[in-house]
Amino acid sequence: xxxxxQIPAALSVPEGENLVLNCSFTDSAIYNLQWFRQDPGKGLTxxxxxxxxQREQTSGRLNASLDKSSGRSTLxxxxxxxxxxxxYLCAVTQGGSEKLVFGKGTKLTVNP
Amino acid sequence: ExxxxxxxxxxxxxxxxxxxxxxxxxxxxxxxxxxxQALGQGPQFIFQYYRExxxxxxxxxxxxxxxxxxxxxxxxxxxxxxxxxxxxxxxASSSAAPYTDTQYFGPGTRLTVL
Numbered sequence: 001x002x003x004x005x006q007i008p009a010a011l012s013v014p015e016g017e018n019l020v021l022n023c024s025f026t027d028s029a030i031y032n033l034q035w036f037r038q039d040p041g042k043g044l045t046x047x048x049x050x051x052x053x054q055r056e057q058t059s060g061r062l063n064a065s066l067d068k069s070s071g072r073s074t075l076x077x078x079x080x081x082x083x084x085x086x087x088y089l090c091a092v093t094q095g096g097s098e099k100l101v102f103g104k105g106t107k108l109t110v111n112p
Numbered sequence: 113e114x115x116x117x118x119x120x121x122x123x124x125x126x127x128x129x130x131x132x133x134x135x136x137x138x139x140x141x142x143x144x145x146x147x148x149q150a151l152g153q154g155p156q157f158i159f160q161y162y163r164e165x166x167x168x169x170x171x172x173x174x175x176x177x178x179x180x181x182x183x184x185x186x187x188x189x190x191x192x193x194x195x196x197x198x199x200x201x202x203x204a205s206s207s208a209a210p211y212t213d214t215q216y217f218g219p220g221t222r223l224t225v226l
Contacts, residue, residue, distance in 0.1 A: 004154070004168055034214065043116075044155070044217040089154055099145070099169035100204075100215065102154030 002027045004092060007085050007105035014111050021106045023074040023090035028071050035075050036089045038105065044089065047095055048075070080110045116205050116218035124224045125193050133188040133221045137205030143167070144186040145215065146178060149200040161186055190223075198225045 003026045013019050023033070023055040032051045048057045048064040048071070061078040073090060087107045091100040091112040117136045129133050137144050143162045147155035158167035161180035175191040176184050184205070190197055204215040 015161075038215075041119075041200070041220075041222065043219040044204075046214050046216065049214045091154075097172060098160045099154070099157035100147075101157070104152070104154045 002030075002092060002094060002101045004090060004101050004103035005039060006088075006090060006106050007104060009104065010107040010109075012109040012111065015080060015082060017107070017110075018076070018078050019080055021077070021088050021090075021108070023073040023075070023103055025071045025073075025092050027094065028068050030092045030094050032070060033064075033066055033073050033092045034100070034106075035062075035073075036086045036091065038086075038089060047088075055100050077108075080108075082110050082112050084108060085110050114154045116203060116216050117202055118218040118221050120221060121219070122224075124226065126226050127193055127195060127201045128192075129193050129225075130189065130191045131193060131203050131223060133190075133203075133223070135186045135188070135203035135218055137184045137186070138145075138216050141205035141216070142184050143206045144151050144180055144184065145204045145206075146186070146188045147171075147202045147204065148197075148217075149220075150196075150200060151199075153203055158188065193225045197224060 007022045035047045036047045050066045063076040066073045087105040089105040091102040119134045145160040146158040149155040159169040160167045164180045177189045178187045200220045202220045204217045206215045
């Protein structure tokens with residue numbers, strides 16, 4: 001059974017700092033991994049999707065890497081801003097499966 | 113391009129009642145998935161519909177049921193509501209199976225069971 005873990009559960013940083021969020025998964029046979037952002041009480045916004053054959057994806061100040069063999073992904077946020085404050089969730093899908101398996105998320109607070 | 117929409121936004125029910133939640137998928141998408149997100153947890157997969165047929169189900173009891181319509185909109189029905197059903201219910205749409213494409217989520221329906 002696939003399990004996804006995110007560390008840390010919460011993170012507070014000053015504005016302008018670069019930061020890394022971690023995601024690990026127990027079964028390396030994944031098709032892809034997605035990072036999502038969730039604002040309080042709201043739905044999920046897809047940030048980046050990495051296919052299993054890829055090593056990283058970049059979008060603006062965000063960079064996500066994937067090491068499938070070790071079951072790990074990181075989300076790097078450069079020059080953090082207060083508007084980046086949210087919960088960040090990672091999720092994986094596996095071959096033959098129709099579902100996303102999520103971690104519990106990392107709650108990020110960026111202080112002005 | 114219209115995004116994923118859900119209705120209602122909030123709902124309060126009492127234990128034992130039945131509820132129907134609705135989701136309109138993003139234009140051009142033929143796959144809809146439903147997730148339950150309890151407070152402080154990641155979303156849990158309930159089931160998925162592809163071209164009006166159920167295409168997989170998570171570990172939820174039969175009192176959770178669904179439908180997908182020819183226009184690819186979808187309903188989630190929950191019978192005999194229990195207190196633990198209180199959660200944010202999210203639907204997501206995509207244009208292919210989830211393992212090949214990004215899923216786009218709606219804003220969710222907050223269900224409170226008293």
